[in-house]
Every structure is written in C-alpha cells, then in structure tokens.
Amino acid sequence: MRSEDHRAVLPGERIVTHILHFCRYLKRQGLRITTGRILDVASALRAIEVTHKQDFYLALRCCLVASREDIAIFDQAFPLFWEFTEDEFRSPLPVGQEGLDTAITVQTVGLRSEGVNGSQWSPHETLGRRDVNTLSVEESREINRLIREVAKRIATRESRRRKPARRGERVHFRTALRRSQKYGMDLIDLAWEKRKKRKTHVVLLCDVSGSMDCYSQFLIQFMFGLQKELKNSRTAVFSTRLTNVSNILRRKSVEAALGEISRHVLDWSGGTNIGGALAAFNRTLGKSCVRSSTVIIIVSDGYDRGDTTVLAKEMTALRRRCHKLIWINPLLGTVGYSPVAEGMRTALPYVDHFLPAHDLESLRGVSRVLQGTPATSVRSSSVLAKLKTPGPSLSR
Amino acid sequence: MFTSVEEVQEALARESYISDRALALTIYLAHKLQKSLFLEGEAGVGKTDVAKVLANALSTRLIRLQCYEGLDANAALYEWNYAKQILHIRMEEGRERPRAELEKTIFSEEFLLRRPLLDAIHSGDHVAPVLLIDEIDRADEEFEAFLLEVLSDFQVTIPEIGTFRAKHYPFVVLTSNRTRDINDALKRRCLYHWIDYPSFEKEQMIVRKKVPDLPETLTEQICQFMQKLRNIDFYKKPGVAETLDWARALAVLGRQKLDGDSVEETMGCFLKYSEDLHRLREEKVETLLKGL
Numbered sequence: 306m307r308s309e310d311h312r313a314v315l316p317g318e319r320i321v322t323h324i325l326h327f328c329r330y331l332k333r334q335g336l337r338i339t340t341g342r343i344l345d346v347a348s349a350l351r352a353i354e355v356t357h358k359q360d361f362y363l364a365l366r367c368c369l370v371a372s373r374e375d376i377a378i379f380d381q382a383f384p385l386f387w388e389f390t391e392d393e394f395r396s397p398l399p400v401g402q403e404g405l406d407t408a409i410t411v412q413t414v415g416l417r418s419e420g421v422n423g424s425q426w427s428p429h430e431t432l433g434r435r436d437v438n439t440l441s442v443e444e445s446r447e448i449n450r451l452i453r454e455v456a457k458r459i460a461t462r463e464s465r466r467r468k469p470a471r472r473g474e475r476v477h478f479r480t481a482l483r484r485s486q487k488y489g490m491d492l493i494d495l496a497w498e499k500r501k502k503r504k505t506h507v508v509l510l511c512d513v514s515g516s517m518d519c520y521s522q523f524l525i526q527f528m529f530g531l532q533k534e535l536k537n538s539r540t541a542v543f544s545t546r547l548t549n550v551s552n553i554l555r556r557k558s559v560e561a562a563l564g565e566i567s568r569h570v571l572d573w574s575g576g577t578n579i580g581g582a583l584a585a586f587n588r589t590l591g592k593s594c595v596r597s598s599t600v601i602i603i604v605s606d607g608y609d610r611g612d613t614t615v616l617a618k619e620m621t622a623l624r625r626r627c628h629k630l631i632w633i634n635p636l637l638g639t640v641g642y643s644p645v646a647e648g649m650r651t652a653l654p655y656v657d658h659f660l661p662a663h664d665l666e667s668l669r670g671v672s673r674v675l676q677g678t679p680a681t682s683v684r685s686s687s688v689l690a691k692l693k694t695p696g697p698s699l700s701r
Numbered sequence: 702m703f704t705s706v707e708e709v710q711e712a713l714a715r716e717s718y719i720s721d722r723a724l725a726l727t728i729y730l731a732h733k734l735q736k737s738l739f740l741e742g743e744a745g746v747g748k749t750d751v752a753k754v755l756a757n758a759l760s761t762r763l764i765r766l767q768c769y770e771g772l773d774a775n776a777a778l779y780e781w782n783y784a785k786q787i788l789h790i791r792m793e794e795g796r797e798r799p800r801a802e803l804e805k806t807i808f809s810e811e812f813l814l815r816r817p818l819l820d821a822i823h824s825g826d827h828v829a830p831v832l833l834i835d836e837i838d839r840a841d842e843e844f845e846a847f848l849l850e851v852l853s854d855f856q857v858t859i860p861e862i863g864t865f866r867a868k869h870y871p872f873v874v875l876t877s878n879r880t881r882d883i884n885d886a887l888k889r890r891c892l893y894h895w896i897d898y899p900s901f902e903k904e905q906m907i908v909r910k911k912v913p914d915l916p917e918t919l920t921e922q923i924c925q926f927m928q929k930l931r932n933i934d935f936y937k938k939p940g941v942a943e944t945l946d947w948a949r950a951l952a953v954l955g956r957q958k959l960d961g962d963s964v965e966e967t968m969g970c971f972l973k974y975s976e977d978l979h980r981l982r983e984e985k986v987e988t989l990l991k992g993l
Contacts, residue, residue, distance in 0.1 A: 337885055337889075339889060341889055342889065345734060345736070345892075348733075348734050349730050349733075349734060352729070352730060352733045352734070353706070353726070353729075353730070359722065360706065360722075360726060363722065363723050363726045363727070364726065364730060366723075367723075367726070367727040367730060367892040367893055367894060368730075368892060370893050371885070371888045371889075371893050372741070372882070372893070372895075373741065373879070373895050375893075376895060465770060465771025466771055466773055466841075466843070478781070478783040479781065479783075482781070482783065482786065482787075482807075486804065489800060490790045490800075490803060490804075490807070492787070588934075592879075592880075593879060593880065593881065593882070594881065596880055596881060598770070622936070
C-alpha cells in the first residue's frame, strides 16, 4: 500500500484483507492475536478517522498489543505493512533500542560492560554446542519422582485466602449462620475455615559453566522436572551471560527442547560470573518475576571469577525481594568440602538453605530438609562458624 | 459521553492532566467500544490519576478498588455484616416473631456490606461510574478469574437476595505496575496502553501546570535533572509524582535555582531508598548539575 493511497478513500475489502495479513504476521512474531481482537480492530477503525495516519497506528496498536514487549514487536512490524514516509510515521512511544532487542532476539541478556575493564570475562567462554546423553530409564524415573516431591515441598505455602474445612482456626460465619437457620438462628452447628495452601512462585537459576559440566545431566533433568511440575516457574541458565530458558523448557519433547537450548545458550561450559549474571537477572527478569512470595533456587558450585563486591550487592538486592533463597551446591556432598571459594563465601550469608544435590541420595536429602528435619540441613551459620574466619559483613 | 478524540484531550487538559494523543485515543476507543482500559507503566507516572481525571471529566463518581494479595470476593464484592446480624437475632429473641420474618430481615440490604464492585454494578447513579481497579498485579490469579466473570456481565447474584444487574456499565480502568504478568483472558477484555516516563517537554508542562508558582528557570532545571536521573541505574527510578513532590518542596523553601546544597537537602523527595541516595552521591551531584 503506497502512502498516497491513504489520502484517497480506501476500498473496504482491501484494507480488511491487509489487516488480516498484518495480524497473522504479528501472531507469528509471538503476539497473542485472537479473533476477538481483530473484531475490536474493525470496530475501532469505524470509530476513528482512518486516513489520519497516527490515529490508524494508535488504534491498531491499542487493540492488538498486550504488553510493553509487544509494542516493540508491533513497531517493528507496522512499517513493513503500512508504508509511511519517515517523517509521517514516528512512534509516539520512544521505545528504546534495548526494548526492541529484547523483544526480537531470543531472550538472551548480555551483561553490561560497565564494571568490567572491557576485556572478556573469561578466556574459556566457548561458543560450542552442547551434547547431552540421557540417563538410564530407571534413574530418570527416580529422579523425576524425587524432583516432583522437592517441587511440592518448596512450592507450597499458606495463602491469605481461606477455604471451608471440617476443623479450622476460624469460624466460617456465612455457613454457620446458614446452618443456624434450622435451629431458629442459634449458632449451634459451627462451620470452620482454614488457610489454603498455594503454590509459591519459583525461579531457578542454573550455573552451566565449565566447572559444572559433570553435573549437567542432572541439571537438565532438574530444570525440566521443576518446570513441568511448577508451571509458573521461571528458569534461567548462566555462565558469563544470563539466558531465560523458561519458554524452551515448556516444550513437550525433551529432545526438541534440548536442541533449542543448545542453539540459544551460547556460553554453555564457559567461565563463571555469578555476580554479573545476578546483576543482569535483577535488572531484567528479576523485576517482573521476583515477588515477596518467590522462592529462588540457585544451582551452582560457587567457583566464580567475577567481582565479589558485585556478587554481594546483587545477593543483597535479590534476598531482600524474595521469600526464600535456596542454594544447591553439588560439591557440598563431597567429603571434606567446605565453601572456601570466594564466590561461595560471599554468597553464603544471604542463603536460607544451603543444600547438596548431585545424585539421587542427595535429592532425597533435599526433600527431607525441606520437610524440616534439622539434623540433615546445612545452615549457613553453622558453615560459617566452621570456617572460623570473618565472612563478609551482613547488611540486611 | 465522549464524541471524539479531541474532546478527550480537551477534557484531560481541563483537569490539568497532560497526556499525549495515544492515551486520549485509547481512552476514546475504550469508551466507544465499551471495553476496559488497561494501563501499565512504572510507578508514579500517573496511571491512577487517569481514572480520577476521567471521573471528573464525565461528571460521575469514581469507585476505587485497591488490589492486594489475598483480595477475594468478600472484600471486593460484598459481605454480610455478621456481627450486626447476630446482635439483631439476640435482640429479637424475646419477641417471638415468626421465623420467616426474622430470616427476611436478617438477609436484607440493611445487613449487607457493599464493597466497591457491587457498588459499581448497582449504584443507582444516572451516569455510569468510573471503576478504578488499582494495581491488579498485586492480586492473585484466583481474583483475576473472579474479576473476569464480573467484568463480562456486570451481574451479581446474591443467593439470599437476588440478582443485581448494572443499568449502566461502568467505565473500567485497570492499572498495573508490571510486577507480574496478568492473565491473558483479562487483557483481552481491555485496550492496552503503556505509560512511560515523560519527555522533558511533557514533564515541564506538567510541573508548570501543577506547581505554577515555581520560577521558570527552576522548573527547567528540575526537569533536566530528572531526565538525567532516569538514566542512572537506581533501585527505584523516580516518577512524575516524585518530580512534583520535589518541585513543591523547592517552592516551599523558596529556592530560585538548583544547586548542590538544595539537591542534598531535598534528595529524600525523589529517592526513597538509602542505596539510591548513596548511588546519587557516588554519581557526584555537581557533575549532574553541570550544563543545566
């Protein structure tokens, strides 16, 4: 459609077909376009002056878009379908370059270069693909079962809502009064209510750097299991960059998901920069998915090449906003291990539960701990005491 | 009833709300197509104010439902005043009234606590009210499902009394701070608009309108300073509300221009976290003030 056409009256059929094509394109780009929305567009166009270009753009946008990221995709697609000259079409919303990038590219967030002296974080950042061999069927099944248990324990907590119950802590007045009708409005048969249990929101951050290579089988299993069990959870992997893989993990087939992960996570088996990754997380995903009810699970060995002050600062920020912080360290199960690595020591004071989980046995342990058996849990304070050296200052 | 986009813009301007054509058009379309308005944006950019301003512009009531986690139908729709009911029963005990009459009295409107949503549906107003559902992202998914039901038909059935239907569908404005994603079905009932931090010119107009007794140079300096601040990576970036607080504070203190001391003294007006204050000091206020 040429821009001159917009000055003349547009033939109704052509514009409708073009809009349908536009909507179909947007749907492919990831926007949620439904028939209802398309009908809204039609009604909206009847209400405005179609030949007024900016109004046309705005009307389409407010009907088809559902979030800020969608706006970026919409703005990129609009000029492809509706030709305006440069000065005629100017997005009234100054969507920054970063907004566009986040929306268009796969959700990979690179680290900002401030705080780094310009050079590469690690000489080991590899750009290779990752090949993962699957576990034996038995082990897989057992691990899946344990993961489901773990997920259930982590993710239930009390809600502020109440539901009717046989025995509870409070009287459920409505039902009690109803029942009292048959006793002449005397409260004889009381009804009770108790708090509902609800699923907490879980965010899983997995370290996939070189040092965690030997646990990668387990990690992948864990990520999958958790994501399948807790549908609202989010998962991200990091080594030198942070990549959000939640959408990929939701695929039904494990192979398809693995293939996509290996395509999108470019730094698998690279070096480690936990502080930087957490900074990137706090700045992007963290803003939209960490709430006061979120449980954050970090799976990492703590070997970190990054700046520990950055790590401390980001851990503070993270801990303040979430409900619980669980750190799963595969090395913890090894005899004679104590967290002397700087990264681990810096992070430890901010962690609520410090747990090992490198194989089936340790997973059972995780499950037990979360059930509340103190003997098997490794609380951070006791670990620090063992070290007998002053750790970083607690600034909660 | 708004008849054109320009009318919406004029109405907003009359209420001292500076907006761009995008917001005005979205409001106009939402009104015309009888859809809800979904406003998303950072904290303090004026989302809640849109509803207030619209209520004034349409000369109608504003009904506000503030969302929080655990908000349920009882707190949002209606609840029976149990205490009053029990007291009434006790007081009637000696009187030997027939049971049926007692029941009818107990479950009458006198003993019904009307909450915002019921108020919006059955208001008895002649003009449709504006229903503001503020910070919907703080409520949970169960509430969203419940809200979706209510917003679809604007009809409520109270078993003991009957069905209430809205004579005039209220104009619904939902706001969200984007702390979590809202259910898609709810969004589909709405027209979406993102309110961003204002540009320098827009913010200047806002400050001029709301704090008119501030000297022009100071207004300009405040707005330029704010634009610079929003490029810094604070834990919580200051919004327009903070700009206005700061402007009013400086007006009260009688300042004529912006200098290091003034900023130091009034920092708490636009930064509310100690880490952010620390960060600002790190950035060296003097460098920020240069070139204003």
